[in-house]
Amino acid sequence: MKRSALTNREQVMYFRLTEALHGHIVLAQVAFSALLKTHNRPDRNRFDRKVADFVVMNRSFEVLAIIELDDSSHKGRERQDAERQALLTNAGYRVIRYNSIPDIEVLKTEFKIGQNQVTGTIAASKTPI
Template sequence: MVCCSSRSSKNQISNGGQDLRITDSVTYLAPASSNENLSPRMSPACVQPNDQIETQDSIGCFTVLMPLTFIVSIVLGFVLAVPIVLFMFRRTTSRGGVKDGLLEIIPHALMSEAEKRFFEVLEAAAPSFLVCPQVAMSAIVTQPIRHNPLRYWAVRSQKRLDFVLVDRETLTARLVVKLDDSSHRHRQAEDAKRDEVLTQAGYPVLRMPVHHNYNIRELSVKVCSALE
């Protein structure tokens, strides 16, 4: 038996009075003078390499698809889990606060009890000014970002000012009043930096210690002295 790997279907090879007619990977064996129908017989030597190639291709594709399928499954699971988590933590009302998403927002008093007492006395001691409590420092001072971006954000991130006296006619800030409680001892360095920034901006700072009672006349004198 002669095996040929030729792809042509018209080649003939004489072998002991028999013609071997070769087509694509199939060998037909028939006598040269016979008109019998050709019966195809698959040549194992010719078929085996093709089968091996197809098997190797299938294994390669399967090996590549497995990690891709695993990754896609994880991504789909994450995408499906996010809406469920958000639904569980959606907005609810609890004890007067609003729970929005994962953050619980509750109301906060504008002033403490000590600040409320001092606010009333300060209004009486400085009747020609508007007394504005809890003013953001960034509302009255700023730093051009083009000059020093780090300094700009350092100023913007400063906390609130206890009280700001505002001119009633021009509505411009004139004096910053700081009420120092017991925590001032632990924040002296921070308060000193804040006072320096305010002074550079042209705002005088009046610091008052916390007391249970205040003398209106004495406070009025201190306000006038700080404005000079």
């Protein structure tokens, strides 16, 4: 059965990110297999079929941050979220989690933009895991 690629909540977040991070590339629903690689089948099975909510890149297509938008479906899944986050952070990615959709001004403040890259200090996680 056909479904929308993004939920209504994810659509709002997408448009907030693209407005706040003007000049950067924002992709939604990116497979971990596009972000991680391994030659070891058991390791690949750990991230196969997992998807990042949003990936922010500069114009050179370098990943600057991976954003996860948590909702009530994440309650009780803290261990799985921590494992997913560890896969990405151990590979060198910055992961940012939001429990709710931040205002555009909050995003602009948290993502200090300069020289086509996200700079400054950004909390690794907005959600205790």
